[in-house]
Amino acid sequence: MSTRLSHSAALILKALSLGFCFGLDVMEMTGLPSGTVYPALRRLERDGLVTSNWEPEQEATRNGRPARRYYQVTPEGTSAALAATERYPLLARLLPESSA
Amino acid sequence: MSQFSNRVRGFDDNLLRVVQYAVPLADRDDWLRVWQSEIWHLNHRRIARPDTQATLAAGLIRDALWLRTEAWKRALEGTAISCMAILALLCLASAVLALVLTGSRQELMLEFGAPYRRFLVEAVLVVLVTFATIFRRHGHQASATIPRIRRRVFFLFKSALVLQLAFLISADICQPLHAAFPLAHDILQTFVAVVLSIAGLRWGFHDQETRCKHCLTALESPARIGRPSHNLLEWNGTEQVCRHGHGRLNLPEMETSWCRSGQWLDRRSENHQVA
Numbered sequence: 276m277s278t279r280l281s282h283s284a285a286l287i288l289k290a291l292s293l294g295f296c297f298g299l300d301v302m303e304m305t306g307l308p309s310g311t312v313y314p315a316l317r318r319l320e321r322d323g324l325v326t327s328n329w330e331p332e333q334e335a336t337r338n339g340r341p342a343r344r345y346y347q348v349t350p351e352g353t354s355a356a357l358a359a360t361e362r363y364p365l366l367a368r369l370l371p372e373s374s375a
Numbered sequence: 376m377s378q379f380s381n382r383v384r385g386f387d388d389n390l391l392r393v394v395q396y397a398v399p400l401a402d403r404d405d406w407l408r409v410w411q412s413e414i415w416h417l418n419h420r421r422i423a424r425p426d427t428q429a430t431l432a433a434g435l436i437r438d439a440l441w442l443r444t445e446a447w448k449r450a451l452e453g454t455a456i457s458c459m460a461i462l463a464l465l466c467l468a469s470a471v472l473a474l475v476l477t478g479s480r481q482e483l484m485l486e487f488g489a490p491y492r493r494f495l496v497e498a499v500l501v502v503l504v505t506f507a508t509i510f511r512r513h514g515h516q517a518s519a520t521i522p523r524i525r526r527r528v529f530f531l532f533k534s535a536l537v538l539q540l541a542f543l544i545s546a547d548i549c550q551p552l553h554a555a556f557p558l559a560h561d562i563l564q565t566f567v568a569v570v571l572s573i574a575g576l577r578w579g580f581h582d583q584e585t586r587c588k589h590c591l592t593a594l595e596s597p598a599r600i601g602r603p604s605h606n607l608l609e610w611n612g613t614e615q616v617c618r619h620g621h622g623r624l625n626l627p628e629m630e631t632s633w634c635r636s637g638q639w640l641d642r643r644s645e646n647h648q649v650a
Contacts, residue, residue, distance in 0.1 A: 299413055302434075309434020314441040321445070340419065341412040 285359035453593035
């Protein structure tokens, strides 16, 4: 059963599926305000459409920056993103595959 | 905590310090780490975008509030308190509607006073009839005194609220008839109040039986157990569990002479038996 998503959630999920896996990147890519993006990421995670993890501390330290939490789309999230693209055809134009 | 956490300074740092108290304690360290990292990355972008910085504050506040409301929702979902609060809110909404329909408090007292006194007598009869006719399906093992008292107090308050609600809804529904057909109004209002009271009390019994006998939280995760029997000699039914792990309720698919009612299985007494 596919989950029905709001337009904002679908846009965020689409951005994540294109490889923008950090909150700040998703925010800049989608143009949505942070007050929409971060709670939406939490909701998507609660609903099992995305998972989040911390990137390895050593790798981040080696690059001279703190580790970040990154988000990944689950298989359920992928099918929800596909369903959302059918429901909101403009999503494909807003976030074309080539922008990843 | 990361060595980079102390690099978040000024307004952002003050904001994080204040807003962190809105985040539930269990999530606070993780939340702080996420936002310290996000703010650090924002401040060290190659291409600085001042508009992004301005909106990040809204993001961290809404993120904290989301975590808080989710924690409250998780803690209150299915509890006796939330059940009582919903019933009380419905009573309040019905009372406000009654006030709007009658126009003033004096009119409300005048119009609803006599029906309410009549309803108090009806309610006694409704309670007696419902208690006499309800079939209590679920037997359970003897439990400790305090949970038993808590269960009874909850049932008492819930029933009182249900009866109030039944009266208020019946009065709201029938109020437009009051001026034109007073007799029809009285008969119809009595009938609707009795029907709603009986339905409400039956729901109250059912709700009581499908709650944990220890913490009164609504049981969840219904799962079918056993396999459907062709000769009625195998047990099959549904099992519901308390999310706090206090026990589980087994309900038979159909009543048989050897398995007539459901059974509440207390986890602590099961553990005691195993030990």
